[in-house]
Amino acid sequence: MLPNLLLTTLLLRRGTRLWVIARVAISGLIVLSGDDPFRLPFSTSVGVLLICVTLGYVELHLNHERDLFGNLGIKRRSVAGFLLGPALLGELCVRIVASTV
Amino acid sequence: MTPLLTADSVAKSYGSRRILSSATLRAEVGQLRVLFGRNGIGKSTLLKIAAGRIAPDGGTVQFAGHASLNAHHADLAARGLFYLPDHDLLSRAYTVRVQLEMFRRQFDGGDVEAAAARVGISAHLDKRPTRLSGGELRRAELAAVIVRQPRCLLADEPYRGISPKDAADMTVVLQSLAASGKAVLITGHEVPTLLAAADHITWCTNGTTYELGAPAVAVKHEAFRREYLGSGWSAGAI
Numbered sequence: 001m002l003p004n005l006l007l008t009t010l011l012l013r014r015g016t017r018l019w020v021i022a023r024v025a026i027s028g029l030i031v032l033s034g035d036d037p038f039r040l041p042f043s044t045s046v047g048v049l050l051i052c053v054t055l056g057y058v059e060l061h062l063n064h065e066r067d068l069f070g071n072l073g074i075k076r077r078s079v080a081g082f083l084l085g086p087a088l089l090g091e092l093c094v095r096i097v098a099s100t101v
Numbered sequence: 102m103t104p105l106l107t108a109d110s111v112a113k114s115y116g117s118r119r120i121l122s123s124a125t126l127r128a129e130v131g132q133l134r135v136l137f138g139r140n141g142i143g144k145s146t147l148l149k150i151a152a153g154r155i156a157p158d159g160g161t162v163q164f165a166g167h168a169s170l171n172a173h174h175a176d177l178a179a180r181g182l183f184y185l186p187d188h189d190l191l192s193r194a195y196t197v198r199v200q201l202e203m204f205r206r207q208f209d210g211g212d213v214e215a216a217a218a219r220v221g222i223s224a225h226l227d228k229r230p231t232r233l234s235g236g237e238l239r240r241a242e243l244a245a246v247i248v249r250q251p252r253c254l255l256a257d258e259p260y261r262g263i264s265p266k267d268a269a270d271m272t273v274v275l276q277s278l279a280a281s282g283k284a285v286l287i288t289g290h291e292v293p294t295l296l297a298a299a300d301h302i303t304w305c306t307n308g309t310t311y312e313l314g315a316p317a318v319a320v321k322h323e324a325f326r327r328e329y330l331g332s333g334w335s336a337g338a339i
Contacts, residue, residue, distance in 0.1 A: 005206070006206050067184060067189065068192050068203075070178055071183055071190070071245075072175075072178065073176075073178045
């Protein structure tokens with residue numbers, strides 16, 4: 001079952017927030033190591049995506065949302081998809097911008 | 102009548118500890134059923150299996166004509182089941198209003214304001230669950246059930262930690278859900294309240310379940326009286 005517009009908006013907003021947190025943290029570490037945070041290796045970008053999904057599951061657990069989403073007919077893999085979407089889009093945008101600058 | 106929900110011959114172990122060996126749970130349309138049993142006997146486990154929250158080691162779950170060896174909560178919920186856990190149904194991240202609205206929009210459910218008014222939480226709609234007392238939180242969860250209007254409600258200890266007034270209000274809501282054609286199945290230890298409210302009693306003990314029937318019949322069951330109700334129980338209390 002797909003989430004309604006309200007749920008979709010809330011999940012995408014959360015996904016975006018988690019990507020920004022993960023990206024800023026990773027970029028900070030990369031700057032400290034003397035590299036360009038906008039030209040990450042592919043594997044690091046995949047790592048950012050995995051961190052986003054992991055943070056999303058941690059937040060789901062901390063907010064006690066498993067039963068809420070279950071009762072709404074939303075499977076956990078759907079939630080993961082909505083958390084992954086903004087991160088995927090964000091990483092693509094960073095790569096496109098970095099390649100044109 | 103065919104039950105709307107049947108968890109049949111359910112077995113479940115945690116490590117080497119066998120909780121359920123052959124337990125069966127049924128929810129019937131138009132009935133408020135109560136599952137009794139001592140603490141740690143497997144009531145919550147049985148309810149979670151029936152709701153698709155955890156997988157059984159053996160047995161099947163049949164809901165609305167679909168049988169499954171490994172039912173998933175989200176799939177059952179999409180077909181009309183609502184599982185009310187013993188705590189923390191609502192997210193800490195959003196206000197009560199937003200979460201009730203989620204149910205309304207997802208299932209074309211009932212009016213949020215009307216549901217809140219019915220359980221007396223209108224003043225708390227714009228608060229997050231972390232700012233509500235235990236009783237207010239339970240009523241907010243009940244409002245979610247009212248908005249959702251499920252075909253079947255499985256509620257794990259819905260009376261735990263609430264005042265007698267809230268308990269009486271909850272009984273009215275649960276009975277009205279059953280009267281409107283929903284299948285309601287709850288657990289709890291509030292014996293007088295639950296016996297007075299129930300249409301049917303199921304007893305969970307020693308890894309299995311016994312269908313004791315109507316409360317007036319159930320309280321005459323000798324083993325149920327001896328092992329669960331206790332010697333101090335008086336049938337005149339219902």
